[in-house]
Amino acid sequence: MMRKINVGIIGFGTIGSGVLKILQDNSDVIRKRLGAIVEVVKIADLDITSDRGVRVDPKLLTTQAQEVIKHPEVDVVVELIGGYEPARSLILQAVNEGKHVVTANKALLAKHGSEIFSAVENQQLSIGFEAAVGGAIPIIRAIRESFVANKIYSIEGIVNGTANYILSKMSDEQCSFDLALKEAQDKGFAEADPTFDIEGIDSAHKIAILSQLAYGTPVNFGDITIQGISGVSIDDIECAREFGYRIKLLAISKFDGDSVDIRVHPAMIPQSNLMANVNGVLNAVRVCDDLMEENILIGHGAGSLPTGSAVVADIIEISRDILSGSKLRVSPRSFLSTSIKTIPILNIESIDSEYFLRFSVFDNPGVLSLISGILGKYSIGIFSVIQKGRCDEGKAVPLIMMTHHSNEKNIQLALREIDKLKVVYEKSNFIRVEK
């Protein structure tokens, strides 16, 4: 008789219904590859009446998460409610009950990952969280298992589909941020409250998780510099294009052997770069290391079936461990708990980068000299300049510069000084360049 792995789901929303649908519709291919049946035996959600577009035996539904966690037959608990609590407590309880866990909860793992991973390891259980970063993109498995002998030195990710959709739309259709956001909401690519997505917090959760796996360090989420895309204007995007760049919301993590530089912000990427051509809701993660130079994984980072597909792959991985009798095959943190070592996170002020600067100035004689003088004082070298004149004297005109590699702190000091000049019409803007 074919063996059976029993799954309990907590949270029957978009992803939860996708997981159930996949386990039902694709049970044949799962059976042919795993050699076992994966069956959902309990589903908990506060709302057990709404139609999710997937057939479900009403007997499976409960409003009590405890009925999933304490279910004697459940092998794997799938947590899909998101947020910190009660998700954290439920996962810890499930682990305490001897259940393996699969979760897509990036916020929770970014902040409470260490606690959860330790609990899982102490109980000799497994935890899967492929769906927490990049949806269907197999980046967690790649780092934990494929790039396992590699000294990773950088990760760059376009890991928020909402933000990428908005920036792509602004770029392709020359529309404003507000219009692009509205369309993303109309199409279901952005939530009613899009703060986490557009302000970079969701991306920061994801890069925090990837950094832990890549370098074997805990990451204090509060140390990450986070800047979203709500300040990106259509002017920035057009200027970027003139210089041969596109603007993407990048989650960046770099390790120089001594410290890690983790940050999320809009970045200018050369148009010839593959990452610059990852558009719409697509996500991409680029990993660089000492052995393979670069590896780029591109796919859908959200949605019921893409994310559900990653959740199911984790369920099957755990099923394989159960069926083959293996325990603690892969460390959840990618490094053994005894090898985790805190690496300091660099303050953003100490990074070096090239910068795109956009000033709005009155077209008076001497403006360029004034501004470039201040930049020079702070050791900021100018690589190229575009100044656009206007016929209607007295109005502000844009002055655009690309700098050589400069120090962030100096950029900030220089801009503060420049913004005090009488010839400067509004607050100056800068965007970091990533090549």
Next chain:
Amino acid sequence: MMRKINVGIIGFGTIGSGVLKILQDNSDVIRKRLGAIVEVVKIADLDITSDRGVRVDPKLLTTQAQEVIKHPEVDVVVELIGGYEPARSLILQAVNEGKHVVTANKALLAKHGSEIFSAVENQQLSIGFEAAVGGAIPIIRAIRESFVANKIYSIEGIVNGTANYILSKMSDEQCSFDLALKEAQDKGFAEADPTFDIEGIDSAHKIAILSQLAYGTPVNFGDITIQGISGVSIDDIECAREFGYRIKLLAISKFDGDSVDIRVHPAMIPQSNLMANVNGVLNAVRVCDDLMEENILIGHGAGSLPTGSAVVADIIEISRDILSGSKLRVSPRSFLSTSIKTIPILNIESIDSEYFLRFSVFDNPGVLSLISGILGKYSIGIFSVIQKGRCDEGKAVPLIMMTHHSNEKNIQLALREIDKLKVVYEKSNFIRVEK
């Protein structure tokens, strides 16, 4: 005391020396992630005197592969000699001795995969072959473990770096095939005899392996249509550009539920497509399925360290199985041996595609009518035409067409008929379009 996994290497060439170097130089990161030491205890090669640029204890070296296979302490035998024999016999012997196997041998697995996989499964052992396709790109693991619940319906790969380098160079520098090949050879990207790479055979080996894993069918290598890039001219590339396309050597595999369509040939891809922007020696594999739409993995497909990195990842995966006491965790063929079912391979003549056609014609009145008449007779609809006139009457001019979806057999019949026309100066050329 930390446990130790012992590795024996057969074939101490480019990849073999890369594997040894990684296991030595990165032993620290391996130990921190695996929790064990991976040590090379025996290396066999016919040449044990040349310097490979990596330090090696001379006591480890032998000219006798049997000393690796029969070594009592060896847990994993790494086969890196390539080709059919003696690689096949050595792997089967190693399996017979109870050794796990890691190999980068795509030619062998494409032709004798079934025999080898069966032997491995019968002995309850593991075989890793991530390095056989796409070098550092984790495509084998992605198909076997990440896209495991997914009904894959197509795979497209740029899986030969030599061919991609040549086409990219022809495209970027408008140089001839011969010149690009010569430069690839000078730079070490192409071998002295580049036949397997430029004639598509190497790509066919790889797509044969991926097709088996994706659909659970054996693939008879002889049924694959293979066409290389030696017939691609700079004119083709320039015309492609005019239509907004780039030419890539694509390994294609499509499954419609009844039959698989597997082929390797130069293909025109729209410039806006990410795959069209994978240039130089980079490889890329795009997988489409019912759940995640598309997933593209891009990286270096060859070279000592990138390929070595994939070999070492496989060694570590097997080490994890050994350490955690798991057997047959993942089926080598991705499907259980009992679920493998032969799916017929489509004859190329029955496929439908859009085509790019290039005729060389004398600029006489009525030429266009003659040619389009023959195309019409074979139900080939013309989507667009470029005809370039020339001042010097009587000389041949190019006539370029893009067709609507048409049947391959009809295209071949039409071209045969067209090539008999007196107004046609030389053999007509066609390139399939992939979108």
